[in-house]
Amino acid sequence: MAGESRSSAVTMADVAERAGVSRALVSIVFRGVVGASAENRERVMRAAAELGYSPDRRARLLGSSRSRTLGVVFGLHHEFHTELVERFYQGVERTEFDLALGATAPTRTERTAVQSLLEFRCEALLLVGPTMQRKDLDALASQVPVVVLARDLRAPSCDVVRTDDEHGARIAVEHLVGLGHRAVVHVDGRRAPGAAERRRGYRKAMESAGLSAQVRVIPGGLTEEDGERAAADVLSGRSRPTGVVAFNDHCAAGLLSAARQDGVAVPRSLSLVGYDDSRIAGLSSISLTTIAQDSRRLAGAALDLAVRRAGGWDEPPVDTVVPPRLVVRGTSATPERRR
Amino acid sequence: MAGESRSSAVTMADVAERAGVSRALVSIVFRGVVGASAENRERVMRAAAELGYSPDRRARLLGSSRSRTLGVVFGLHHEFHTELVERFYQGVERTEFDLALGATAPTRTERTAVQSLLEFRCEALLLVGPTMQRKDLDALASQVPVVVLARDLRAPSCDVVRTDDEHGARIAVEHLVGLGHRAVVHVDGRRAPGAAERRRGYRKAMESAGLSAQVRVIPGGLTEEDGERAAADVLSGRSRPTGVVAFNDHCAAGLLSAARQDGVAVPRSLSLVGYDDSRIAGLSSISLTTIAQDSRRLAGAALDLAVRRAGGWDEPPVDTVVPPRLVVRGTSATPERRR
DNA sequence: GATCGAGACTAGAGCGCTCTAGCCCTTGAA
DNA sequence: TTCAAGGGCTAGAGCGCTCTAGTCTCGATC
Structure with a gap:
């Protein structure tokens, strides 16, 4: 088949064989955990590079019981939402998690986005300005840890992070x-x-x-x-x-x-x-x-909560309020004297 | 463990047991293929609903050799990009594929986005306005089918869809x-x-x-x-x-x-x-x-190409040019007579 | 009545990883 | 000398699905 020449499936076993070690050792090297000698670590990395190997996310996630994935639901066309998403990307690098995006748009409902993220077995969901009904939100929160941004909820069933x-x-x-x-x-x-x-x-x-x-x-x-x-x-x-x-x-x-x-x-x-x-x-x-x-603090606080919840932290919902700040541009000045 | 009360892992086996059928049958029902009686189909769906089951995407993808996923790389803050993404979402529903988003932003490089999509084993990549160097693009295109939007390439190594x-x-x-x-x-x-x-x-x-x-x-x-x-x-x-x-x-x-x-x-x-x-x-x-x-036609054409390439279609790269259209608003009118 | 075929269903072998259990070896303390 | 400890490594059993290769049943055909 013509497609075979493309990457095809080079797996951990191929790398192991080429490096002359076991699959398990390759796994150890790629997970970056202790238990491999510097020499073998080097050997494995070289073999992987030569074969153009990159670990298969799907299998990786399946193998470990945890998905190490945080789902983000956001409005594709909301500039503030996309700004938060960028902050999430930045913040998530400091954690052991990855981000999965579920976009919302006039033609794509929150429901659809959430559904698809759930199929990825996200360990927590970050909902940016969710518009779903209260009862749906509560139902969702009972299934998976949820952090809501930019929506004020009273007596929330999930964590809320918002601007004051x-x-x-x-x-x-x-x-x-x-x-x-x-x-x-x-x-x-x-x-x-x-x-x-x-x-x-x-x-x-x-x-x-x-x-x-x-x-x-x-x-x-x-x-x-x-x-x-x-x-x-x-x-x-x-x-x-x-x-x-x-x-x-x-x-x-x-x-x-x-x-x-x-x-x-x-x-x-x-x-x-x-x-x-x-x-x-x-x-x-x-x-x-x-x-x-303050998108940075909003995203940071939300991410922090999501990670802790994913880790099993099981306290009552938290309401985090972040103060905004003034940006002075050209439409404000000392008033002219009149009369 | 406290987390257990949440969805926890309800698997296909649980559904099968509850419905009194084999796992394979549950799989058949959820894939929507022929081979299950109406009665059992109904039984399975009911059991699944009762248990709050939704199939695990990761396992699903792993099991079938194909990932049925198309990766989209786009600029989070480019309104035109996000518009195209929305079109992709719309278009992809008519196919057997799903979308995985890889966002680009000032603090997140195309490289990172592509890398993460590749780990998901996307069957084709849709790059919206890619800024990567030509040689990187060519290298990528040799690994996986690539469709480039909104960037004009001469002698492309991949399909291009752009506005005239x-x-x-x-x-x-x-x-x-x-x-x-x-x-x-x-x-x-x-x-x-x-x-x-x-x-x-x-x-x-x-x-x-x-x-x-x-x-x-x-x-x-x-x-x-x-x-x-x-x-x-x-x-x-x-x-x-x-x-x-x-x-x-x-x-x-x-x-x-x-x-x-x-x-x-x-x-x-x-x-x-x-x-x-x-x-x-x-x-x-x-x-x-x-x-x-014409975001609709651009997205449609690109999606179509991606799907065909993913299906093994192996013709030389295609260059698709879509005409734009005029939107008349308030800044154009008949010129005033002068002199 | 034997044969066939189609439809409904199941067993079980993967998919490419992770991760536990355990082996082998070396080292240092008892 | 013996033994515990620990580093380095591997075998192999999952993870939750898909999918092939069946089995079984039933009705139609010869």
Whole structure:
């Protein structure tokens, strides 16, 4: 058969034969455990290289009772999810585990992704921003250790790692107040996940700054269109604010483009803070000051939990909250003096 | 051990016992092949459901000599790559194969990704926009069937599926000319992959339209900053063009923001066409007319090739070229009458 | 009534590893 | 000298499936 010339199946036995040792010894060498002389170790590696051998993952996993695999379910098109995945890859190198990716997309459900990861016998699952129903999540968590990221759950049946959204909104406000703003409004996310926390953070921060009288929450949303719509409320009226904390970057971008179209100079006449540090915030034509989630710590904490759970750690679910940080770009500045 | 209460290992043997049949029969049922009575099929499925059994992928793959797995190497942060991955998922359902993802990121090399997929004994590899050196690619292709997407190779050692960039630039020009533009310039991508083809497409289209005299290529680049820089060239001078075909969307976005800052109305005074249909093109504040790659056909063609190669198809490498299409948004319109 | 064939089912040998048990040898302490 | 300890190595039994080569049953055919 023509295909035979390709790698074909060079197995551990072939390597063993060529190196003149037993299969078991080859296994020892490839697992990197003690029990082989330096000489033989070298011999085996050479033989393997000559034959182009690489161990068969499937067999390897089957042989040991543990799969040493962590499953990650993430949204293929969510930039923040993919950022977390990258962090996972980085973090997992320090462990004895490997990662298996299960992507989610408009045409591929979480259910499908989870199913396929389960077939690989992952020892724990990392779910990034899962949208599945609560009862499905609970059911899953009873089958396999689960760590949920970026979704707030009350009374969780599994570990949760998330960003402190209240704190995020707070530091956004503090940034503006620190620059000298007093009239700072919040364009919120209505009922989106996280919206309530951000609203609360905004309110509390304003109160702490002695600006209770200035508190004003304007209904917004998640999209640019929502931001554009909210712009009407923000910009009209006598009491135009000098600072806006928006629910997220897209909303802020809509607001920004509407403001500029109205001839309002940003940041000279209006400062704007987004949320998420999504890619558009970094575009030079937008250059949005925003709140960034600490993907590194989020991923690190989640990975740590997953590994411990996989190792049999059996304590009640843990809720880990990571503070976000401010990223200052071009849409925030000292307010101009008016009147 | 505490972990035992979780799924633990329920195997085919457990299902067989519960259903009162042999393991082999359970296998037959789960593989969905003929050879089991309706009654027993039902019995087995019921037993499996009761036990919460799902077949072990690792063992399954090991048992059959073929892995029935296609590996995909893609850039985690490239939106176009992830779009292709989604298409792959869709397409692969119609086949007998499964997908294994190997993500690439700034901190994770293609080499690592390929290595891990190879350990899974993928029967073919789909490389999306691979950046590895030519000789590494050739070496890889000699080990396992490889299909390369979105990278132009001359005299390839493997199948290539790509977009017809020359054609893309051509239809961008034709769109503008069709709207009545005559002074159409091209802000190019210098030496970026695809830049030469797009330049050629622009030139040829202009010539076909009888506008050879208007041909003008301005050095650009891939980023917004490149676009902003090119804007100076485009907008200055007596002979300002009415239409611009940019190398890509980011370049076009930079151009757009610079033009607007200069008080040039888009699309009234200047029409702009980008390339790639990236996410920013769809942002309402940008709303860029652009050229979209046909991810569906690209993925379909690549998948088809991979499956055939995996099946032992052994013809010389195939080069598949897919035409892109125009996406009209808000940055292109009939030119205003001047003078 | 013997023969055949098809369908339903099973036994059991792999697949390529891991890992335990045990062998052989050398070394150092008793 | 004896024995324990331990390093280096191997045999061989799994791991949970797939798949070939059967066996058995039953009804149709000659």
